[in-house]
Amino acid sequence: VGGDGGPPVVGDSGPPADAATLDRVAAVVEAWADAQLAENPAVLGVEHENDNGVRRWLMRLTGEEKQFISVWFALRQRSLSVEAYFMPGPEENVEQLWTYLLRLNARIGGLRFAIGLEEAVYLMGATSVHHVCEDELDRLLGCAYAYSEAYFRPAMRIGYATRFPA
Secondary structure (H helix, E strand, O other): OOOOOOOOOOOOOOOOOOHHHHHHHHHHHHHHHHHHHHHOOOEEEEEEEEEOOEEEEEEEEEOOOOOEEEEEEEEOOOEEEEEEEEEOOOOOOHHHHHHHHHHHHOOOOOOEEEEOHHHOEEEEEEEEHHHOOHHHHHHHHHHHHHHHHHHHHHHHHHHOHHHOOO
16 A cells, blocks of 8 residues: 555655765664554554565554554655554445545644555555654554544444444
8 A cells, every 4th residue: 555556655756875874874763663552551662674675564553443553654755644543434325424534634734544455444654764753653543543543333223333322
């Protein structure tokens, strides 16, 4: 989805960063993620991997409306992309759900709703490698958490209406 062969995401423009810049940005993300794990009670775990030169961090969070929130950060030459699984593809009221999410996209910032594989819904966004800092990482993770908490239940009630009692 997104930066893995899909359409470009915000932050994919501009000159590519050199190896030293990417190493510095990776160190910022790594230190920030470790601090989140130690200090943020919503963060359950952090995993790091290097996949064909793309450095990735998976942060697992716990929420109240959505029990688990998985947020991927991926460092590429031009951007740090963010992707959070939001919900499975809807079983019913598909057009109504897409309309709801597109209207939300007009009001929210930081991340946007997107359709991924098998019609699953994701929150996606990116920032330039040159803008990565603790405040920006906090903002992006906060968006993933806040939007999952605020919009998960209403979206599920639309896309899986018959599974929820009236």
